Amino acid sequence: MNGGWFVDDGEGPLALRPSERLLAALVVIVMLFTVGVLGYMLIEHFTFLDALYMTVITLTTVRICRGSTPVGQGQIFTIILLILGVGTLAYSISTLIEFVMSGGIGGHDEATHE
Numbered sequence: 001m002n003g004g005w006f007v008d009d010g011e012g013p014l015a016l017r018p019s020e021r022l023l024a025a026l027v028v029i030v031m032l033f034t035v036g037v038l039g040y041m042l043i044e045h046f047t048f049l050d051a052l053y054m055t056v057i058t059l060t061t062v063r064i065c066r067g068s069t070p071v072g073q074g075q076i077f078t079i080i081l082l083i084l085g086v087g088t089l090a091y092s093i094s095t096l097i098e099f100v101m102s103g104g105i106g107g108h109d110e111a112t113h114e
Contacts (some may be wrong), residue, residue, distance in 0.1 A: 059085035
């Protein structure tokens with residue numbers, strides 16, 4: 001049987017060009033920030049600025065303890081956001097490196113590098 005999730009048959013996520021994977025990674029990062037801000041606003045009743053601040057320090061793993069610290073459900077939300085954020089950041093960095101190495105920034109046509 002010649003099929004399965006990990007076979008690059010020209011279809012699916014493995015067939016995306018580096019620029020498309022980079023765009024997808026950026027979309028996921030924006031979604032994570034949106035979910036993070038909204039989550040902190042709903043769960044912890046933070047203001048927009050406090051929620052944005054918590055999201056930034058959580059996703060960048062800086063986590064400077066200042067002001068309100070999440071408790072209960074907020075802690076669980078922070079843990080989930082942190083795990084998703086670190087994974088997404090790692091994927092985004094590797095995708096950016098692949099994009100640069102494939103000549104994406106230098107102006108070369110990606111189609112010639114397939």
